[in-house]
Amino acid sequence: MYKLGIDVGGTNTDAVLIDKDLKVVAEIKNPTSGDIYDGIVGAIKNILAVSGVNPSEIKQAMLGTTQCTNAIVERKELEPIAVMRIGAPATLGIPPMTDWMDDIKKIVVAETIICGGFECDGKELWPFDEDAARAFFAGVKGKVRSVAISSVFSTVRNDHELIAAELCREIMGNDVHITISSEIGSMGLIERENAAILNAALYRVAERFTDGFARSLAELGVTNASIYLSQNDGTLMTMEYARRYPILTIACGPTNSIRGASYLTNLPNALVIDVGGTTTDLGVIQNGFPRESSVAVTIGGVRTNFRMPDVLTIGLGGGSIVRVRDDGSITVGPDSVGYRITEKALIFGGDTMTATDIAVRLGMFELGDRSKVISISDNTAEVAMNAIRRLAEDALDAMKVSNSDVDVILVGGGSIILPEKLSGAASVIKPDHFGTANAIGSAISKVSGTYEKLIDYDKTPRDEALAQAKSEAIDMAVEAGAKRETVEIIEVEDMPLSYFAGNTNRVKIKAAGDLTN
Amino acid sequence: MRKIGLNEIEDIALGAALLGAGGGGDPYVGKLVAIGAVRECGEVTMLDPEEVPDDALIVPIAMMGAPTVLSEKAIGGSEYKTLFEMISRFYGKEIYAFMPIEAGGVNSMLPIAACARLGKPMVDADGMGRAFPELQMVTFTIGGMRATPMALTDEKGNSVIFDTITNKWTEELARSVTMSCGGSVSVCLYCMNGKQLKEYAVKNIITRSEQLGKAIRDLKNCTEGTPEEAFYKATDGYKLFKGKISDVLRETRGAFNFGKVMLEGLGEFKGRSAFVEFQNENLIAVVDGKIACTVPDLICLVDTETFTPVTTDAMKYGKRVYVVGLKCFEMWRCEKGLELVGPRYFGVDTDYIPVEERSKVVFE
Numbered sequence: 001m002y003k004l005g006i007d008v009g010g011t012n013t014d015a016v017l018i019d020k021d022l023k024v025v026a027e028i029k030n031p032t033s034g035d036i037y038d039g040i041v042g043a044i045k046n047i048l049a050v051s052g053v054n055p056s057e058i059k060q061a062m063l064g065t066t067q068c069t070n071a072i073v074e075r076k077e078l079e080p081i082a083v084m085r086i087g088a089p090a091t092l093g094i095p096p097m098t099d100w101m102d103d104i105k106k107i108v109v110a111e112t113i114i115c116g117g118f119e120c121d122g123k124e125l126w127p128f129d130e131d132a133a134r135a136f137f138a139g140v141k142g143k144v145r146s147v148a149i150s151s152v153f154s155t156v157r158n159d160h161e162l163i164a165a166e167l168c169r170e171i172m173g174n175d176v177h178i179t180i181s182s183e184i185g186s187m188g189l190i191e192r193e194n195a196a197i198l199n200a201a202l203y204r205v206a207e208r209f210t211d212g213f214a215r216s217l218a219e220l221g222v223t224n225a226s227i228y229l230s231q232n233d234g235t236l237m238t239m240e241y242a243r244r245y246p247i248l249t250i251a252c253g254p255t256n257s258i259r260g261a262s263y264l265t266n267l268p269n270a271l272v273i274d275v276g277g278t279t280t281d282l283g284v285i286q287n288g289f290p291r292e293s294s295v296a297v298t299i300g301g302v303r304t305n306f307r308m309p310d311v312l313t314i315g316l317g318g319g320s321i322v323r324v325r326d327d328g329s330i331t332v333g334p335d336s337v338g339y340r341i342t343e344k345a346l347i348f349g350g351d352t353m354t355a356t357d358i359a360v361r362l363g364m365f366e367l368g369d370r371s372k373v374i375s376i377s378d379n380t381a382e383v384a385m386n387a388i389r390r391l392a393e394d395a396l397d398a399m400k401v402s403n404s405d406v407d408v409i410l411v412g413g414g415s416i417i418l419p420e421k422l423s424g425a426a427s428v429i430k431p432d433h434f435g436t437a438n439a440i441g442s443a444i445s446k447v448s449g450t451y452e453k454l455i456d457y458d459k460t461p462r463d464e465a466l467a468q469a470k471s472e473a474i475d476m477a478v479e480a481g482a483k484r485e486t487v488e489i490i491e492v493e494d495m496p497l498s499y500f501a502g503n504t505n506r507v508k509i510k511a512a513g514d515l516t517n
Numbered sequence: 518m519r520k521i522g523l524n525e526i527e528d529i530a531l532g533a534a535l536l537g538a539g540g541g542g543d544p545y546v547g548k549l550v551a552i553g554a555v556r557e558c559g560e561v562t563m564l565d566p567e568e569v570p571d572d573a574l575i576v577p578i579a580m581m582g583a584p585t586v587l588s589e590k591a592i593g594g595s596e597y598k599t600l601f602e603m604i605s606r607f608y609g610k611e612i613y614a615f616m617p618i619e620a621g622g623v624n625s626m627l628p629i630a631a632c633a634r635l636g637k638p639m640v641d642a643d644g645m646g647r648a649f650p651e652l653q654m655v656t657f658t659i660g661g662m663r664a665t666p667m668a669l670t671d672e673k674g675n676s677v678i679f680d681t682i683t684n685k686w687t688e689e690l691a692r693s694v695t696m697s698c699g700g701s702v703s704v705c706l707y708c709m710n711g712k713q714l715k716e717y718a719v720k721n722i723i724t725r726s727e728q729l730g731k732a733i734r735d736l737k738n739c740t741e742g743t744p745e746e747a748f749y750k751a752t753d754g755y756k757l758f759k760g761k762i763s764d765v766l767r768e769t770r771g772a773f774n775f776g777k778v779m780l781e782g783l784g785e786f787k788g789r790s791a792f793v794e795f796q797n798e799n800l801i802a803v804v805d806g807k808i809a810c811t812v813p814d815l816i817c818l819v820d821t822e823t824f825t826p827v828t829t830d831a832m833k834y835g836k837r838v839y840v841v842g843l844k845c846f847e848m849w850r851c852e853k854g855l856e857l858v859g860p861r862y863f864g865v866d867t868d869y870i871p872v873e874e875r876s877k878v879v880f881e
Contacts, residue, residue, distance in 0.1 A: 087590070088593070089593045089595065089672050089673055089674065090590040090591065090592075090593050090672040090673075091590060091591045091592075091593070091672075092592075092593050092594040092595070092672075093550045093553055093554065093591050093592035093593060093594040093630060094546070094549045094550055094553050094591045094592070095553055098549045098552055098553045098556070099548075099549055099552060117590075119699040119700070120583075120585070120586050120589070120699065120700050121699075123699070125590075125673070125699065126673065152589050152590055153589050153590075187585060187588060187589065188588045188589070189588065189589045189590070189591065190545075190546065190549065190588070190591075303545070397761070397835070398761075398835045398836075398837065399835060400834070400835060403763055506585075
């Protein structure tokens, strides 16, 4: 039995095959083409040829893709939708999409705020206005095929969102796509609602990439595999779930790299530096999973708050342009020759000095024609390398969770430009297969469940409350496809909330486990 | 008299976040409330305090409650009208204009929304010139004014007017009603006439917020010197420290977030250390063991790259910040002012010395 992991990046589509003991059997890089499916088909063909593995022995196939991010950023292929918020008489002061740009706002054909929602303690804020909900759904029937529903404190109680979804199906038919905010985001109505709206608009993009991936696999004889998509929190979702919540695929690339790096080095806690051609992503791996960002994340100008890895991106990569200034100082990046490195870099006969040229000049590795960089003086090369090192060290320092040195894992095709010693690093490890860590991360992902609620510890003692929350999180992971006996609690967070009556805490528990075979 | 529109709102929100001195919460929801109202109802007229007649009824409007609740429920939109009618009925006189009570987060934005929705002018003044954690910490207290009659309403339409014997009782009663109402309410308090406004309010503070916000936004285009130099110049700020947050210690007591943020020097401060203690807002900055600034002067942390203010909620390990001290409103420096908001009130056992003097220890 084999697992196939695929990561579609801007430059390359990477594929890896992993055996039942999670050993890497084969890895390949295939150029990403205009049509991503050609790239995927090419990558699968290629890896089947290289490995000689019988396609019917592949039992699981995982895909990491940036399709959703691209659709939002480029405003392409987004479908018209309707938006219902349940929260009046609260929230009327901020209608949906108040700060959205016009070019993306126009995806919403109709919007309404109806009465309902809950208070922070779960008390009803206002009774759900069923008549208004019915009227709205009847009005948009035939105009849209996808609806986003949000509600005040639906992270505490989502009853009203569920009732509205039921009515929506009843009135608009069973094939309507419904996104409820409580299944996507956390506290913060506006950000959660934004994520729900984007998700609703992505349903056709999601249909296309899930169908496309399934079709590519079937065409090449991979017919026995369960198919999964990578999420931005380092876990997997089923095809069916991905169709319902495509927004969760956003930013899965950095997440997969971080997870892959952790797997390749067997380090559950480390800092990962993923160097590409133009940029470097730094992330932190905690207990085998990426640290989540604590700030709101903006995608294509829309502020959201759903689960995202805490990634710091800096303008340093293999193609970063190196410049010697008049005063003798040297700068590296943030601009890069990007994918044109094979024609622009000095070692490939080009006219632009890049970070890769410097590394070749210093003999850190062999690539291209070294004679073309001999003319770079020792001093220039060393000063430039110091600048590269400083960029990496500063970013490393900013991402560290404490003052003590951390283990650092280098991955990504461009990581060859980084020196083997970095200040702030207890050790610097460059594992085998470092170039395809992202596809490996995709292939070895687990499935998870997250439970979040406000709990008053004066009413339910902390131990009891946490135990119950953990069991709910585990159930959620199993529901998502995890083997119950492998599910572990990977994150426990409880935060006291001031102003609330009693001893109210926000409790967040995440559980993850291996996929059922 | 001038108009406040969408561009001004962006700048005011950013500048007010700086004047929040670490407090006031995330200004995002507040900004949306103001943007939503101005989009729908048009720009707001802002009056200079000197343009306000002496006998006009001027009323500060604010929200009380937990930032978490605010980020879910925002505001209904009918609260302004409810408050307007309650206060006007109580005084038998129509409210002439609204004003903010403090700078920072939602409370610098709410009056803009209220004025837009009710078609009333806003006065370019507030009661703190910054943010403070407690209700009595306003310049109006120095002027002997009472917080009550105070009108309070929730988004559902429940409302009440308090008349209390002390401002401490106001705080206590308002807080328990706020909790029963679901954790966030809108209030009007310290109602005053134009004469009192001119005598005790922090004048032209909205204009100052706007200028600060605009200056911060323009820093990336600065042509003379470094953005850092331009920042100190634009804010009239005293340089206290540049460093990386190396630890944040937090504790919730009562309704307040207490804590201490530890900093390790960067750049010209390499090898030195500092810390800042806070109670919702930053209270005291200590550099190499010496006090460099205390309340009521403002201690503000800003991101070293973007110069955006860092609130106490958003402080976390690894963040690189400048620590800047700003002079507080002059009235806070009198004896009565220091009794209300001086270092000793916040449990810091030291005399108040203005930041102009204090900050000298940094470069001794």
